Each structure stands twice: as structure tokens, then as C-alpha cells.
Amino acid sequence: MGRLWQGGRAPAGDQGMHMITFDDVSKRYPDGTVAVDGLTLHAPTGEITVLVGPSGCGKTTSLRMVNRMVDATGGRILLDGVDVRTVDPPTLRRGIGYVIQQAGLFPHRKIVDNVATVPYLLGWDRKRARARAMELLERVGLDAGLAGRYPFQLSGGQQQRVGVARALAADPPVLLMDEPFSAVDPIVRASLQDELLRLQSELNKTIVFVTHDIDEAIKLGDRVAVLRVGGRLAQLASPAELLAEPADDFVREFLGRDRGIRRLSFVPGDGLRLRTDLTVPVSAEAASVRGTAEPWLAVVDGEGRPLGWVAREDLPDSGTLAGVPAAPYGAFVRERDSLRSALDAALLSPSGNALAVDGAGRVEGVVTRDELDAALARAAGGARG
Amino acid sequence: MNWLADFFGDPANWSGPDGIPLRLAEHLEFAGLSLLLAMLVALPLGLWIGHTGRGALLVVLSANAARALPTLGLLVLVVLLMGVGTIAPVLIPLVALAVPPILVNTYEGIRGVDADLRDAAYGMGLRGGQVLGRVLVPVALPLILLGLRTAAIQVVATATVAAYVGLGGLGRYIIDGLATKRYPLAVGGAVLVALLALAVQGLFGVLQRFLVSPGVSGRQKIR
């Protein structure tokens, strides 16, 4: 049991696959409210499991039963194979990162000391704890100059980052996050979400993330658990599965509109067939490409970066393509972006074709409307089968 | 103004058993002891009630009793019961005067700490005592100090009643001066008490400066 509370890495082996297990867990509050009812759920090691559902469906209660901020009244919760009820709560909590909506930073302590809270509790010496805190501030994308400030001197988004850094300070294998980004504006929220995904790709924590925002759930979750009021599990699936096959009307309704389009975000774009014969350098003579059968050509600069589309019928008799005004284009990064991005890129181009670029922004080729059509048909077929 | 010059200019008033230094020391003794005793009672009680939420009724009762309680009447009663001669009869009403502001402000300060903050503290793995000592008290400190300051000023001002029961302190000047129609004496005594209260106020200003974290005082400057 010891290894977990010392903040070690998730062990391999049977239990290690499911860092957190809810085993028929229920919570009835003293006033009779049943907040969670027979919840059985595994949160796999190293993955983000999102609990999502309407207000009052028992997300927070479920989350807080893991670190015993609330004690379950039925069933068991296993953390790394150990029933949490057998561990003294403060000891348990020091081994679990906890991030809440309002950040909950200690107003009387400087940022660096806020982050070092758990290391201090674990008896690290001050120097080591502070060094670790500084490292984490950098990790979450905060300037070292903020370390000496007090929480009230930070923006909401910055405070939330500090909250994440604080939760990570003692390197716990598990992170519980309760609507951590819902109190900041949408732009900051999106950047915090991206930051979390980046961090997670480096750290591989087992994260249970609570939100009432289905888009956030779909963006962040490796697996999404949709709860209905009364704390009953409606569906547990990957975001793509959820969008493709909602288990029932409740889930379907909760997922909202545009499920089909949103699902395309989970279809990789790197399988799209590229045409490389539709690209011409800007230095080319207009006359030399006039004979092409294609109505639109993609013009690239000397480094292969896109400049735009030119229509065959607009080509002059003489001069290079530099003299021809290029129409706007849309591009997607083939190795990284989804079919949805490719479709979006196509819709932004008058040609109806999408430009595929590499990580450096150089054109790799063109995805034509026909190819997109075929890819969409394949995706739709996948949804059925 | 002449009266003040008469009083403070008279070298006889600066030495001997009736001199200002000794009277001041007596006054500070009554006030300081009472405040100390009141703190010993009210601080732990206020912290405990604020932290656990148990016994809040006691705070309300104490606050109301404080408004109703006539200090002088209590003093006379205590003297009747205990007799004169010791300083105990003076301390009892002064302690009774000082306890409520300390108790009420400490309780309100602790209880008023943001529930999310308390939650986060427990969630990090702090134990109950650590939550109180490392989070609640530092955050509630401005209010706790306000209670102590209120108590201290009241006690300093009210310690003059010691003179009613034959004890020393700055009250002697006032009572004796009025009784013998030596007004410079009475006014001089009153001015000294007022100055002392100002000094106490200043002292707490300094304490506030040094004890309260800038992270807390920074956003609630006025208090």
C-alpha cells in the first residue's frame, strides 16, 4: 500500500490497469438525498476519465468519495487496489492531486508556497519543496516572476494553473479535477484545456475530471462517463463511440446537436489520399500550366508554403503566377488534424479542396472533394458498423 | 489649555506614589492583566467554536450580555462579594468587558473564511488542526486583531473604574480631581487615558502590519 502514498509511479500488473475502481458505490446524504446510486466504473491508469452529466447528477459527490472528502454509504472504491476506506483521509489525500473550480488557493501564502503545500506537509525541506514548486510553475506555463506574488494578484486563469501545479506538486499518480476550468472565460478555458492535454501527454496521470460541459468532456476524455440525475451511469464510452452510438435518448439529448460533424474530430485525417499534381510554384510561367485539366491549382511559395488558389480560367497569357491574385485557402496538418479539420479546410477554399500541410506549414498535397466525399462515406459506414 | 499646562507642568505630578509614571503603570497593569485573561478565555473558545461550528449560541449570548452589562454595577457587586484590597474585583468586570469582542470577532473571522478555501485545505491533506492553524487563523487574522483591539481600547478606557474602589491607575486623577474640584487633575487624567487609548490603537496598527500577510491585507485594506 505504501508506494501509492509516496507518490510513486503506477505499478504494472493487474490492479495497475485500473488505478481507480468504483465498485457498486452509493451515497445517500443524511437528509435522504441519494446522490450516487450503484456506480460501477473503472478509471484506467494513465488515462483521463471524464464524469459528465446535468447539474445535481452526483459528479462532485462521486469524485469526492475517491479522496474521502465524502464517504460512500455503499460499495467500495479501490485506489490502486486498496479500499480507500482503510486509509486515514489526510494521508490518502496527500497522495491524490485535487483541483477545484475556484482554485482555492491560500490567500495568505505566496504562489510558490501555495504550490509547495503538499511537499511541506510531507516534510520535504523548504529548499527542495520550493525548487519543486518553481519547476511546476514552469510546467503549467506560468512565469517564474509570479512565484513571489499572492493569489489576489493573479488572474483567474493564472490562479487555475497554480491550482493544477499545486495538485501536481508531490507527483501523485492520481488527479481529481472538479470543473477546474468552468469559472474562466471560453478563450482561457480552451487554452487551459490544451495545456492539460499537453501536460497529460508528458505525465500520464490517472485523471478523473468532472464537468457539465459535454464539449469539454469530449475534448479531454479518453473515456467519458455520462451520469444521469440520481447518480446512475447512463453510458461509459470513448468520445468517438459516444458520438456515434449514444446508448439512449438521454445520452443523445445530452450530447446535443451536430453529433455527426463533431464525431469527425475523432477520425484521423492522415489516411486521406493526397494529390500532388495540383500544386504549382509561384515562380511558374502561367502559360505552362494553362493546359491543365483542373479548374483550380494551389500556388506555393519558394519554401512550399501555400499562397492560395488560382482558377485556370483566370490565368493570363504571359508572366509568372506571382502576378495572379490568389483566392483564399484552408489548410489542415495531415499528421495531426482530423477529418473534421480537413473538411473545414475544404469549405474555406473556393476550389472546395483542402490543402494538406506538414508540421512546418509546407504543402504536402491536396485533398480533393471527391476524396473527402469518400472519406465521409467511410466514416459514416464506421458509425454503422 | 491652562489646566493641562498646570497638570503636566507640575513636577510633583511626575514622581512619587501619585505621580504619572506610577499611575500609568498601575493602569497598564489592570488593563494588561484583564486583556490577557480575556484572551486566554476568548481566543481558544472563539477558534474552537468557529472551527467546529459547535456552541455558536454561546457567542450570540455573550455578545448580547456584553451590551447589557453595566461595568460599574458589576464592579460594585464584586467588591460587595469579595471585599476590597486585591485587584481581583477590578479584573473581573474588565475581563467580562473584554471577552465578548474577542470571542465574537474570532468566531466570526474563522467561520467567515470561504468554504471553498477550507475545502481545498482539507483536500490537500491538511489535518483539522493544520487547517485551523495554517489557513483559517492567518486568513481570519484581521478580524481577530480587530476584536483584540476593540477589547484593549475598551479595557484601557474603563480601567479608570479601579479608582472607585480605592485602587490606583489613571482613574485616580479623574475621581480625585472631580471630588476635590481640582479640575486640572481631572482633565489631565482624562487626557492621559485618551492618549493611552490612541497608543493602543497605534500598537495594533503596527501589529496588523507585521502579523497579517500582505496576501490577506492587500485586498481588504480598510478595517
Ligand SMILES: Nc1ncnc2c1ncn2[C@@H]1O[C@H](COP(=O)(O)OP(=O)(O)OP(=O)(O)O)[C@@H](O)[C@H]1O
Ligand atoms: N452535503 C449534502 N447534503 C445533502 N445533499 C447533498 C449534499 N451535497 C450534494 N447533495 C445533493 O446530492 C446531489 C448530487 O450533488 P453533486 O454536488 O454531487 O452534483 P453535481 O453533479 O456535482 O452537480 P453540479 O454540476 O451542479 O456541480 C444533488 O441533488 C445535491 O443536492
Ligand SMILES: [Mg+2]
Ligand atoms: Mg459539482
